[in-house]
Amino acid sequence: MKIRNRGIVAAFATVATAALLCVGVAPVQAATQTVTIWSGSKTAAESPIYAALTAYGKANGINVNIVVKPTAMREAFIAAVPTGKGPDLMIGAHDWTGQLVGAGVVAPVTLGAANSKFSAGAKAGLSVGGKLYGVPTWTENIALLWNKRDSADPKGLSFEQLLDSKSGLAIGFDSVKGDPYHFSSMASSFGNTLFTRNNGDWTKTIGYGGAGAAGYANWLATSGKKIIRATDGWDKLACALQTGHYVISGPWMYNHAQDTISGCSSASLTKAQIGVAVIPSLGGSPVHQFSGVYGVWKSVKVAGKANALAVGKVLNYIASADAQLKFYKSGNVIPANTDAVAKVSDAGLKGFGVAGQGAYAMPSYVFMDTVWDKIGRAEAALVSGNFTGSATAFLQKAVAAAQSLIDGK
């Protein structure tokens, strides 16, 4: 009997203690509002938005919380938003927009008074069906970088002459997966665009075909080996630039070549020692490399949330010239707001702007990964000679395979 009593006492004690513990952990309403942004940078402080947004948050009583997601950020965002656990905002490259919109996880944004300060190209990159889903933050495109310390000015040299010069031309691409983003500078000069274009818009038909594809495929198969291949991250390409090769790359390489690369025989370059030039046409047609734009997307769950107005304020600020100039200063990026661009004094960054005048805003379809994969691997196979049959037929078969995947569903 005694034992049974003790059991009942124990039951009561358990419930009482549990109740006490529960009171202790009851959630407390936060006083300041928090706006959470996911960023793919290695550390929060490394993101160009960090300094500007934390300062803005402090001045305006908003707790801007930059959360770092170095890998699989897009997948995590798509999975997290419907459960209500996603962030309010996410920053990334515009070509994710199609997937994010298709997954129903982002809501349209408006630029308000700053609307006229953004180029149509920057807005188009972050738009789906004519609706803008992200606030553009900075832009990038590839150009020809050269080492003023050790190499001759590439001005007036043709693409073939660059390849045959003493310095040689290096591109970062994987021996198997290729790199169609960087190769687009060559492909477009034969008249190939990733998708065909209709009144300045992308269609869903892959644009590698006809004489352009034949000329390009044959060139890759016969002369592609002349391109110096630098792989394994950006370090090797930065080292290639530091040792005097001409390099086709973007603003990130302009910044990276100013760092000391471990294991590289040459010293780092200063800003003044890096030239940024126009990529010469290889096939005779104008070069249309891709322009990319970074932007900030808004989660579909923000509407109606207690911090909705704070999110609106942060987005307004991100669009402002003031914020974008700060992005430029902390990250050495080319701002998207044209008022801020006008204040960019860095000669190299300006050079990217000149080199990218023919650039097309990269499309942001859901199936981008598939197309990149097929064309990239076909290009790599053509360069390395790992293909059967004629080069032209091989490229066209890969294009047909990608097209059937696009059309398949």
Place this chain on the structure above:
Amino acid sequence: MSDLKTKDAKKALRLRNKQISKLYDGGVPSLRGTIIKIILLALVDAASLFVASLLFMKEQWLGVGLLLAVTLIINWLYLRRGGLPPKYLTPGVLFLLVFQVYIVFYSGFIAFTNYGSLHNGSMASAVDAIEQSAVVPVEGAPTYDIKLVKGADGKIDFLATDFDSLKTYVGGTDFKSLPFHEVTAADGVTVDGDKLATGLTGFTRLTDAEISAAAGDISNIKIPIGSDIHKDGFIRTPDGLTGEVAAFDAVYDAKAETFTRVSDGVVFKADQSQGYFVAPNGEKLEIGWQVMVGWDNFGRIFGDQSLRGPLLGILAWTFMFAIGSVLSTFVVGLALALLLNDERIRGKKIYRSIMILPYAFPAFLSAYVWKGMFNTESGFINTGILHLDPHHLIPWLTEVGPARWAVLLVNLWLGFPYMFLISTGALQSIPAELTESATLDGATPWQEFRLIKLPLLLVSLAPLLISSFAYNFNNFTIIYLLTGGGPGGDPTLKLDAGGTDILITFVYKIAFSGSVGADYGLASAFSILIFLLVGSISFFTFRRTRALEDMA
């Protein structure tokens, strides 16, 4: 005599039963034990009550019910006297349910849906997303400075000043009671230095605290400009400070489950078999939702010619990889275990510690190190160990043959310490008399190993070899990190596999980088098939190992 014996025996039996039942009941609990028990149970209860309250707030009734039921069962189990076996087994069973059974069933469920990037959430969340996307800012419309005010009815209204014309307007959410109309100084508008309105007679400004408290609602307020909100558009404020004119380009009818596009009147009807809003001409709205699709995913696996082609080759290599990994690691691990089990070797402990080192490193780190070492031009294996002529380097990771050997080699390096450990343990449990008597009978060391040690070892190790096979069959990490499934693959095929793609990495490729982004439904269907395959292989081999036991 016999009577006495039974009496004694009965007495002994009674005593034993008593002891057993005492053991079974756990005896009388000590006070200290009871207190610890109460604290632990209270922690569990507190945690589950807390989670239950969160679920309650989110109206997840099933979750609340399940959680409370499980909590009650746990309390009853541990507070009652006796019932010792369930006290030991319950935590394990609960974790098994949560981490194994639930996942298998959830995957099984997902396999019958179209869950993926384009069918990401429920229909309600798709409707919400489409409705938000259906609001578009009107190009060229004025932008306003917004002051949030409250009229006599206590509802939030907008006091808006056009930034360009500096005219001031007031309007409420209900166009009938407070239409959006211009107000002037005569109506009692006060303005600041920039000629932006600051107040209006009959209206009070919301304080910062009020705005902050109602921020969620304010962001959703739509102030109609004309009598028909769908035709004339409305003003909204994304930040509580400025206002913009927007309009709907599609309108949702919740009853009919349709979206009507404003520009051309096309009606998109919810199609529950596809998880899309579809127009009569087949056009779909961009955002879909998750629906059940029956056996479609399995049908795609077996029906798609472009999928069936590469699948056979992959399956063959997967078996080669899994069996090769188990055999190579087992042979090397066992050989080393035999060697280091020899009494004549000194410093066994040091050798054994060194042997276990590869096992102690995180596998993903080792994989990256090996990847660097296998680099054709600069890797240590080509340049350091083999000292190859730069013109005749082995393309370790870029050609199929060498890449497969490289993968097996790395997996051997990662896996042999485990086999070494378990073999050492099993060897030490073989009684010395057995081997001694064999030696006395004149058996050679090889006979001794083959006829005595190996059969005995296999009895205890066979289940571990089977689990090692199952593990390697799905060894995603090593393939993904070392070769990414490559090299090669034929980009001219619709679906193609790389030279070292095993089933699980191939599934990953087609499920997560297909034409529609991630396709969790298809991936789950594949997982279920792999589960059945590995499960049945394990089942039959386990049955075979019983024969081994009988032999021993």
